[in-house]
Amino acid sequence: MSEQQQFDVVVIGGGPAGYHAAIRAAQLGLKTACVDAALGKDGQPALGGTCLRVGCIPSKALLDSSRQFWNMSHIFGEHGISFADQKIDVATMIGRKDKIVKQFTGGIAALFKANKITPFYGFGQLQPGNIVTVKQHDGSTVELKGTNVVLAAGSDSIELPFAKFDGKNIVDNVGALDFTAVPKTLGVIGAGVIGLELGSVWNRLGAKVTVFEALPDFLAAADKEVAKVAAREFKKQGLDIRLGTKVSKTEVKADGVHVTFNDGKSDQEMVVEKLLVCVGRRAATKGLLADGTGVKLDARGMIEVDDHCHTGVDGVWAIGDCVRGPMLAHKGFEEGIEVAELIAGLPGHVNYDTIPNVIYTEPEIAWVGKTEEQLKAEGIAYKAGSFPFAAVGRAVAMAEPIGFVKVLADAETDRILGMHLIGPNVSELVHEGVISMEFNGSADDLARICHAHPSLSEAVHDAAMAVDKRAIHKAN
Numbered sequence: 001m002s003e004q005q006q007f008d009v010v011v012i013g014g015g016p017a018g019y020h021a022a023i024r025a026a027q028l029g030l031k032t033a034c035v036d037a038a039l040g041k042d043g044q045p046a047l048g049g050t051c052l053r054v055g056c057i058p059s060k061a062l063l064d065s066s067r068q069f070w071n072m073s074h075i076f077g078e079h080g081i082s083f084a085d086q087k088i089d090v091a092t093m094i095g096r097k098d099k100i101v102k103q104f105t106g107g108i109a110a111l112f113k114a115n116k117i118t119p120f121y122g123f124g125q126l127q128p129g130n131i132v133t134v135k136q137h138d139g140s141t142v143e144l145k146g147t148n149v150v151l152a153a154g155s156d157s158i159e160l161p162f163a164k165f166d167g168k169n170i171v172d173n174v175g176a177l178d179f180t181a182v183p184k185t186l187g188v189i190g191a192g193v194i195g196l197e198l199g200s201v202w203n204r205l206g207a208k209v210t211v212f213e214a215l216p217d218f219l220a221a222a223d224k225e226v227a228k229v230a231a232r233e234f235k236k237q238g239l240d241i242r243l244g245t246k247v248s249k250t251e252v253k254a255d256g257v258h259v260t261f262n263d264g265k266s267d268q269e270m271v272v273e274k275l276l277v278c279v280g281r282r283a284a285t286k287g288l289l290a291d292g293t294g295v296k297l298d299a300r301g302m303i304e305v306d307d308h309c310h311t312g313v314d315g316v317w318a319i320g321d322c323v324r325g326p327m328l329a330h331k332g333f334e335e336g337i338e339v340a341e342l343i344a345g346l347p348g349h350v351n352y353d354t355i356p357n358v359i360y361t362e363p364e365i366a367w368v369g370k371t372e373e374q375l376k377a378e379g380i381a382y383k384a385g386s387f388p389f390a391a392v393g394r395a396v397a398m399a400e401p402i403g404f405v406k407v408l409a410d411a412e413t414d415r416i417l418g419m420h421l422i423g424p425n426v427s428e429l430v431h432e433g434v435i436s437m438e439f440n441g442s443a444d445d446l447a448r449i450c451h452a453h454p455s456l457s458e459a460v461h462d463a464a465m466a467v468d469k470r471a472i473h474k475a476n
């Protein structure tokens with residue numbers, strides 16, 4: 001082993017949480033190293049974590065490609081546009097996605113260089129005394145000592161014992177981003193975010209998609225009315241979502257993957273060409289901690305931290321998917337910045353109450369804050385105002401009049417407690433709710449802000465006005 005190298009901050013993990021921590025620490029004048037083990041499709045080190053390599057960014061590339069394809073047969077006609085032939089070249093689509101991934105993973109490496117962050121490519125393990133050993137890809141080991149160490153190891157797909165990933169027939173999100181042809185049939189276990197997004201991609205391209213969801217409720221975390229509209233629209237698109245359905249066995253045979261499931265009434269079998277398993281993710285903490293570090297894991301393998309991501313061990317912090325809270329890249333971003341600022345003696349903070357959730361289906365689904373169901377359960381009196389995109393000129397002109405915006409405000413103070421959206425571009429519109437809540441805004445504040453006409457944001461404006469039954473463009 002070479003001589004120990006000394007840093008102010010050593011970050012293990014170059015994903016969303018880790019690279020934010022590293023860049024912010026370097027900006028604040030701290031000598032920073034970042035350790036990451038991941039390799040890209042080309043076998044070269046690739047920074048950016050699950051999000052950039054096999055998550056958020058590549059899935060959005062495929063969602064956009066498949067949306068263009070779907071629009072050709074389902075939307076273009078309404079605009080008077082016709083064409084002779086409709087084809088999808090999957091290799092070109094995947095190649096475009098890979099190019100975008102390469103651009104962004106390379107972008108993180110360039111940012112590290114610009115910020116004078118030292119990258120180490122290999123598997124990092126925390127040893128007692130804030131030492132990190134890195135087993136590099138060439139087989140050598142280096143030892144780093146950090147005055148502070150930030151653990152940002154991310155998460156891995158959960159594997160079901162009866163549906164083991166083989167990378168070909170039974171896949172996780174990584175495999176489903178790289179099919180070489182549109183499968184005729186695709187089974188999906190889990191109607192969560194990944195199942196709906198990647199199920200939508202292949203459904204739009206022509207696969208017959210069946211989603212097996214164990215829970216009886218669809219999108220249980222979302223607003224009930226949003227989930228109802230989503231279920232109706234996905235059904236119209238041809239997604240066959242089977243709720244309350246438990247898969248108990250899978251077997252790969254010559255004719256495809258045989259899936260045995262029970263829908264609460266009887267055992268049944270379906271044969272699918274490919275099977276995507278997306279039943280959640282778990283913290284990637286295996287092998288991360290040597291004996292005696294003092295860092296504790298909870299029963300689910302997550303690193304235990306306090307409200308400010310400190311592990312309780314002097315100078316050791318943990319952020320992102322490997323700690324409590326939603327497994328969202330942008331939650332990791334904020335924790336990375338928080339921890340770097342705390343290390344530098346600044347008042348770092350994350351407001352967990354205003355983290356937006358987005359599902360990039362068609363229509364898009366987004367929310368921030370509490371649902372009506374949560375407010376009722378907590379006994380909080382609230383007022384609700386909603387407004388449909390069908391009454392928004394811009395949405396109708398775009399041929400996307402589906403969905404609505406709902407604003408929930410405290411019955412007494414009028415403070416916004418939640419915003420729930422389904423419809424066109426709501427992944428962007430939800431930030432009106434995020435910003436309002438962050439500044440303790442009221443529904444009246446939002447109602448009195450001038451919104452451009454014609455724009456989709458008018459749905460937010462009218463929904464805020466509807467809270468006090470004064471929406472202009474609908475009968476209250």
Ligand SMILES: NC(=O)c1ccc[n+]([C@@H]2O[C@H](COP(=O)([O-])OP(=O)(O)OC[C@H]3O[C@@H](n4cnc5c(N)ncnc54)[C@H](O)[C@@H]3O)[C@@H](O)[C@H]2O)c1
Nearest residue numbers: 190191192193194195212213214215278279280281327358
């Ligand atoms: N747009 C986004 O923000 C985005 C996109 C992709 C992934 N992610 C994150 O990645 C993580 C993983 O996503 P995911 O979709 O795998 O998990 P998820 O938690 O969103 O959904 C998993 C679903 O699988 C179901 N399930 C669990 N076990 C099952 C079983 N045995 N049979 C049938 N159904 C079963 C669950 O009830 C749940 O509905 C999530 O935390 C998600 O937030 C976020």
